[in-house]
Amino acid sequence: MKTWQRSLVAVCAFLTLFGGVAYAQVSGASPVEFPYTGNRTAVWIVAQLHTLFGAFILGAPIFIVISEWLGYRKQDIRYDRLAKELTKVTVILFSMTALTGGLFIFVLLAAYPQFTTWFINQFYLVFAVIYPSLFISGTIVLYMYFYMWDAWKGEKKGRHITLGVLLNLICMITMFVINGPTSFMNTPPKADGISPQDFLETAGLWDKIVNVSWLPLSLHRIDGNLAFGGFVAGMIAAYMYMGAKNQEERAYYDWMGFVGNLIGVGAMLFQPFTGLLYAYEMCDYDFSFCPYMMADQLSMFFEMQGAMIGLMFLASNYYVWLSLKRIEGVEKVRMTILAPIVMVAFPFVMMVVMNYYWIPDPMSLVFLLPLVLAPFTLGRIIPLTVSARTVVKIGFLMVIVGDAIWLTPHGFAPTSAKMVAELELPEAWNFLSSMPAKLSAIFTLVFVTVVNYVLYNRAIKQGTIIWGKIDFASQFVLIFLAFSSIWMMGLMGAVRSLVRKFFHTYNLMPDFSVESFTPTLSYSAWWITGISVVFFTVVSFAVLVALRTSDSKRPVPEGSPVPARAK
């Protein structure tokens, strides 16, 4: 895509955005009825697409700059090339974010004119001034960052990296700002003894933005966006690897997939914790959110989440397994026997400990920390070791066990009102569906993955990694991780919106429309899948336009700048 074409898309997007905000001030409009999808699903589609594009353009610059800095520091051109290629894709997706953002405002206005007008008036300064200003600033800085790449190299590289840091700063502020209205819809500010309506009259813009779920949502999104950016980078690498015409290209994209996956998995490890913090704050705000999510209408959404997380952890560990196979000398890599022992004991010990010392009781750490650290501390003393393959295989077993614990519900009923004895766990085994059990499952998945990646790192250091020779199945793993990550974002986004029940803004603005109810998980899954497919199609097109075209123009190198065998 040429500069003028990108600019045209960006201009259209901003016109739509500003037009939408201005149109919102015209009162008395009647809602439009969207055919086939209905109004709520129409808003859902556009909002989710906007969130996905937004997540990428906020997440990708974080590791683009890190990658560029690593390339500069290590004098490794691969990092620089990775950063530049991803920036090309980001530039296209930046326009798509603005376009879907504008469309979102229009669809919201058409579907829910009264609510949207009220909502925009609550955050007029944000929607009309701050957010567009930040977006425009971000676009300008991104374009500068991209077009100054070749001009600011060598001694001027530091200047270019600073520009990238500035871009990240703007992106981060943009996300924090827009999370204000988003989190406000779930947890508007309130005070004891005053009705929410009366409190809102006295609340300033800052009070509305800094509501109780604003910070947890922002933390969860930073982490999620980084994981998402990493996995999408891995997916781009997989596409390019599959289309590579020579070994050199294959070596490079194999390495890119490795880096993307590493960042994606690294960020994913923190997601359960930021997610728990977010849920904790939500339940603290209004405890009725908790049973609605965990025991009632949304309980099966969380079962699906458990299944998806289990699959993602299995996939990320499977990538390690496939990667290990192409490391020469991996058979010599060994690990202390304490690692698999702790892996096996961990979920059960944690379940017991958490039953006695529930969060935030620090006593739980007294038992759990020494256990977790045992392979790294006592492992140096105890001489017994096992092979890397054995550790990874036991790890797989425990991921399956951990996910089985996570997936064990209190009962196979969509709501607690429908629970009967034939669908319910025996009372003596109810602990399997309790929060300590779920938490022990999450920690097991995280612990196993950390051990496997530590082992992987050791194998890379001790052996010789042969880039471009990875099992071809690994490319499907990278695609799977990206698709699942996006699907999960859609699922959890749906939960975040549905938790408001029959309110547009919880307890403040009721949703009187006929679509004000909890949809089935199956219905939601159809739309989440559809939205993910649309997103993937656009990203695939962006990759094709940005990378394949430039790839065909690149002159054939005389030598091989990327060694096929490198440590």
Next chain:
Amino acid sequence: MGNVIKKLSIGLVVGGALVGLTRALEFPFIFQMMFFGQAIFGAAVFMLLDAPSLSTMNGVKSVFAIVMFYIVLCVVFVSGASMWPQFDPEEEKSKIAKVLEPKRKATEQGKADELIARAKALDEQVKALEVRLKALGGDQVTKEPVTGELPVVNKAAAGDFMKLGEEQWQLQECYNCHKLKGEGGKKRGPELDNIGSYLTVAEIKQKIMDPKSFMATGFEQEWEKGKMPDKFKDVMEDSDITALATWLSTFKNTSVNTPKPIKKK
């Protein structure tokens, strides 16, 4: 092939053992099947670990493989989500409509809708009267509608207060935290079968409107954390809270250990 048979056999043995064990421990059939399924899934994972390497694809073949892979993912995700028990939205719709009705009426649009509905009803009554007038003669008809309509109106105005209270229990989903008549609960809040022996209607109403006003013995932590939402005074009509409190005050089953409430405000 040997790898598949070996792993499948192990999966079947482990799955069978899990089914036997869970049956002995009186787990319902659906849980037995779930554990069996997980054992087979585990076997499939281990088959994949020892599967031979996939050969490199290029060009159209790799594009085709990617498209097919996406199709498989879509089918698996949608069908996977559809296999879990599905909540029926129809059960919720009438509930939500009842909860939102007073709010809808309070809005300008709601008021306009109500006026239109009333006008339509009056119009229909007039038309019905006209028909009867034509059939019976003017002097006979004029008195009848008044005597015929009033009892209905009075009955509606009086309402079934207890039924309304019970309905509010369901609409506000109090059963999610409180056990009553042996249903609901999960120990999040106190069991309420004997609440009428401890609190008056006014006190129950006070507790609903201001959850910090009373603390149930043994629920100190929940009280301190403010587990009971303080939203009901805002989301419920005053008459609905009174109806719910009145209905709850009738529960005086001393055989149930309802914790004693302590007045805090």
